[in-house]
Amino acid sequence: MAATHKVKIAARLRPRLEGEIVDDQLKVIHPGDDSNGSSSNSSSSSFSATSYIAVTNPRDTSQIFKFPFSSCYDENSTQEEIFRNDVEPLIDVVYSGVTVTIFAYGVTSSGKTHTMQGTKSQPGVIPRVVRAMFERKDTFPQYRTSLSVSYMEIYKDEVYDLLVTRENAPKLPVRENDAGMVFVANLSSVPIESAEEFEQIYNQATRNRSVGSTNLNRASSRSHAVLTVEATMIHDDSNTTLTGKINLVDLAGSENNKQTGNDATRMAESAAINKSLSVLGQVVHALNQGAPRIPYRNSRLTRILQDALGGNSVALLICNLAPGVKFRQDTLNTLNFAVRTKNIENKPVVNERDNRPAPKPHFSAPTTTQTSSKAASSSLLQAIAGPSTGGVVQASNPTAGAMRGRMSLAPNHGSSRVPRASLGGVGNHYQSFALPANGGAGGRRLTSIHERQAPPAQAPAPGLTAEEIEAKISKAVSAAVEAEVARRLAEKEKEWQEEQKRLETVIQEKSEEAAAAAAAAAAEMNRMNEMNRRQSEEHRRYSRSRSRTPERKDGRDVTLPSGVLTPLLKKHRDLDQELKERLLELERKFEKGNKETQLADVLSPVSKKKTGRAYVALARAHSEKGDLEVALDLYRKAETYVPDNIKLKERIIEIEWAVKNGKPYIPSPKPPRKQKSKKSSSSRLRKEHRVESENENTAPVEDGGLTADSVTSSRESSSSGFDGSATMKAPLLLATLPPAEFGTELTNTKRPYMEDVKTPVKRQRRGDVGYEIETIEEEREVEVSLEVEA
Numbered sequence: 016m017a018a019t020h021k022v023k024i025a026a027r028l029r030p031r032l033e034g035e036i037v038d039d040q041l042k043v044i045h046p047g048d049d050s051n052g053s054s055s056n057s058s059s060s061s062f063s064a065t066s067y068i069a070v071t072n073p074r075d076t077s078q079i080f081k082f083p084f085s086s087c088y089d090e091n092s093t094q095e096e097i098f099r100n101d102v103e104p105l106i107d108v109v110y111s112g113v114t115v116t117i118f119a120y121g122v123t124s125s126g127k128t129h130t131m132q133g134t135k136s137q138p139g140v141i142p143r144v145v146r147a148m149f150e151r152k153d154t155f156p157q158y159r160t161s162l163s164v165s166y167m168e169i170y171k172d173e174v175y176d177l178l179v180t181r182e183n184a185p186k187l188p189v190r191e192n193d194a195g196m197v198f199v200a201n202l203s204s205v206p207i208e209s210a211e212e213f214e215q216i217y218n219q220a221t222r223n224r225s226v227g228s229t230n231l232n233r234a235s236s237r238s239h240a241v242l243t244v245e246a247t248m249i250h251d252d253s254n255t256t257l258t259g260k261i262n263l264v265d266l267a268g269s270e271n272n273k274q275t276g277n278d279a280t281r282m283a284e285s286a287a288i289n290k291s292l293s294v295l296g297q298v299v300h301a302l303n304q305g306a307p308r309i310p311y312r313n314s315r316l317t318r319i320l321q322d323a324l325g326g327n328s329v330a331l332l333i334c335n336l337a338p339g340v341k342f343r344q345d346t347l348n349t350l351n352f353a354v355r356t357k358n359i360e361n362k363p364v365v366n367e368r369d370n371r372p373a374p375k376p377h378f379s380a381p382t383t384t385q386t387s388s389k390a391a392s393s394s395l396l397q398a399i400a401g402p403s404t405g406g407v408v409q410a411s412n413p414t415a416g417a418m419r420g421r422m423s424l425a426p427n428h429g430s431s432r433v434p435r436a437s438l439g440g441v442g443n444h445y446q447s448f449a450l451p452a453n454g455g456a457g458g459r460r461l462t463s464i465h466e467r468q469a470p471p472a473q474a475p476a477p478g479l480t481a482e483e484i485e486a487k488i489s490k491a492v493s494a495a496v497e498a499e500v501a502r503r504l505a506e507k508e509k510e511w512q513e514e515q516k517r518l519e520t521v522i523q524e525k526s527e528e529a530a531a532a533a534a535a536a537a538a539e540m541n542r543m544n545e546m547n548r549r550q551s552e553e554h555r556r557y558s559r560s561r562s563r564t565p566e567r568k569d570g571r572d573v574t575l576p577s578g579v580l581t582p583l584l585k586k587h588r589d590l591d592q593e594l595k596e597r598l599l600e601l602e603r604k605f606e607k608g609n610k611e612t613q614l615a616d617v618l619s620p621v622s623k624k625k626t627g628r629a630y631v632a633l634a635r636a637h638s639e640k641g642d643l644e645v646a647l648d649l650y651r652k653a654e655t656y657v658p659d660n661i662k663l664k665e666r667i668i669e670i671e672w673a674v675k676n677g678k679p680y681i682p683s684p685k686p687p688r689k690q691k692s693k694k695s696s697s698s699r700l701r702k703e704h705r706v707e708s709e710n711e712n713t714a715p716v717e718d719g720g721l722t723a724d725s726v727t728s729s730r731e732s733s734s735s736g737f738d739g740s741a742t743m744k745a746p747l748l749l750a751t752l753p754p755a756e757f758g759t760e761l762t763n764t765k766r767p768y769m770e771d772v773k774t775p776v777k778r779q780r781r782g783d784v785g786y787e788i789e790t791i792e793e794e795r796e797v798e799v800s801l802e803v804e805a
């Protein structure tokens with residue numbers, strides 16, 4: 016008959032902590048409470064089959080979720096109550112040779128460690144269990160009973176022995192024996208003689224546990240801790256050993272990194288914690304769904320808890336709840352997890368071993384079962400089964416007889432730290448009797464083989480005695496059994512290797528992904544740094560040149576005044592290598608494939624200057640209009656014709672800067688034409704100037720170029736529209752400027768800039784008079800210098 020025991024759930028709400036904002040949306044309701052759950056703050060917490068946890072839906076406060084559990088503890092509950100109600104009855108189950116697992120689950124800071132470990136004044140489940148184990152130890156006079164303890168933590172998905180000093184603690188492998196039992200290899204087990212001795216060992220070991228401070232918990236567990244107390248009961252008369260165990264698991268809490276304020280180390284821990292808890296959820300889900308494959312192997316935590324979830328142990332889940340508002344969603348998650356877990360059915364078995372030497376296998380030997388211990392555990396399991404338990408619980412080990420004698424290694428308790436079996440019960444030199452009841456047991460297979468071999472024995476060959484026939488059959492059965500065992504071992508080994516390979520591939524992939532991401536991030540970082548460096552370099556240069564004028568005036572932005580760089584650049588022209596390179600690059604860029612360049616090549620020097628001036632004038636008109644990108648383009652075209660004009664280069668840089676930084680660019684008023692006779696000393700220049708002066712009002716076209724003067728005269732003579740003759744005379748300019756825009760621009764730019772230059776009042780409006788004069792002087796230079804240099 017199938018013996019099942021559902022995982023039992025106890026929910027515990029911790030009291031409010033100092034500074035915590037708590038509302039009344041999470042309550043423990045006991046039978047007899049009114050509909051508002053007003054009695055949940057009764058002085059004594061309650062334990063009842065019909066208690067439930069009530070949580071108001073955070074999205075719709077009119078809706079209340081109810082989570083009924085066989086045990087619900089409110090914020091006034093004591094450690095003693097929880098122990099008496101839910102834990103103590105399990106002690107006798109342990110002494111009947113069954114494995115019991117109690118685990119505390121909940122969000123970080125919900126009180127798991129408090130419940131399991133407690134404090135000196137309020138000892139939790141662990142110290143109370145050990146005390147009770149010692150108290151019960153001598154009540155089974157037919158057994159010689161000894162207790163031992165092992166303690167491990169799963170930190171970032173690696174298992175460490177907490178009973179050895181941290182420096183010496185290697186990562187321990189999790190393995191599975193051929194009967195499908197999971198165990199931690201080389202985990203030490205320490206015999207204990209008294210509760211006091213245990214406490215000493217435990218306190219020391221707890222200091223080895225990974226604990227860290229987060230925003231939510233000053234001493235937050237960064238690992239899952241599993242303490243196992245094992246009772247070994249030797250029955251001398253029957254020469255059998257009964258092994259009962261209790262696993263006490265303090266899980267690390269699920270974490271929301273936004274709330275915990277985790278740093279990089281804590282984040283890595285948190286990721287491992289959350290991942291293992293998520294796999295735990297998947298395991299529970301798969302068990303509920305009756306999935307063909309349960310993902311125990313996806314984390315070490317679930318592999319180790321395998322026996323407690325759908326395995327062969329009796330399990331109690333203590334669900335810890337935090338009352339704070341900030342935990343509301345986590346509380347709902349925890350309760351949902353608990354609801355799903357309570358449907359999981361385990362099939363507890365009695366772990367009993369026959370220490371007598373193996374009898375010769377006999378095909379017709381009657382199967383001997385350990386009825387006394389089975390009966391004891393069966394009745395105990397029935398006693399602890401709550402209303403949620405599915406039917407009569409009956410532990411059985413149908414193959415104990417079949418296994419008899421073959422597993423005769425006695426557990427070694429002689430030395431103080433002996434690598435021993437832990438959860439699941441099988442160490443490298445110690446065999447458990449627990450066989451999975453859900454189909455994979457080697458023992459069952461052996462039984463069926465035994466049965467399959469039986470028929471030939473019932474038809475003895477003629478001429479052989481009964482003993483001879485029996486011997487032959489026994490030999491055949493032994494051979495078959497050995498072959499089967501070898502096959503199963505090979506299968507397991509293959510499976511294990513495949514799993515290892517798969518994990519290695521996953522790890523490899525993940526590390527490659529991480530490396531690629533890190534490289535990309537580093538490259539991006541370098542690019543950003545380089546950009547920042549360039550920008551600040553550029554900014555520094557400009558700031559230096561602007562240091563004579565305040566950044567802001569009357570709260571409004573003052574853009575970089577044009578021409579302000581002139582003295583500086585002149586002075587440091589040869590030294591400013593970067594600027595030179597940039598200018599050269601700009602020249603190259605615009606020279607390459609530029610029609611203007613080709614045209615400039617065939618123009619005379621004078622025509623080049625004139626065309627350049629024309630472009631400057633147009634560019635200036637655009638910049639005054641705020642159309643900086645077009646202006647920039649025109650200035651660059653002008654540069655094609657007058658590549659050596661330093662003023663022009665400065666202008667281009669200034670406008671580039673303004674465009675790049677989204678700043679306005681306010682050009683100074685158009686400078687007055689210079690008296691060329693004053694500036695120029697060469698007769699050649701004077702002659703050219705004369706020619707230009709003569710042609711000033713006729714807007715001459717020379718070699719297809721349009722002079723700045725022609726545009727200027729058009730501007731001054733026309734208040735609207737575009738001069739058609741200019742269209743004919745300036746084909747190059749028309750290509751860059753639509754007539755309509757040009758007309759607008761003519762209207763807008765018609766202003767008496769000559770007067771402006773000379774009127775102190777106007778200059779004062781912009782601030783510093785001296786500065787203004789200087790600026791305008793330099794402005795003037797940009798355009799006039801074209802003539803001068805020609």
Ligand SMILES: Nc1ncnc2c1ncn2[C@@H]1O[C@H](COP(=O)(O)OP(=O)(O)OP(=O)(O)O)[C@@H](O)[C@H]1O
Nearest residue numbers: 029030123124125126127128129232235236267268
């Ligand atoms: N029932 C309780 N009575 C009084 N204080 C409690 C109770 N439960 C928890 N606390 C207090 O709440 C705080 C957080 O509890 P605890 O460290 O046990 O949480 P935890 O769930 O183990 O957290 P983590 O997962 O981060 O380790 C502690 O200061 C603890 O003393």
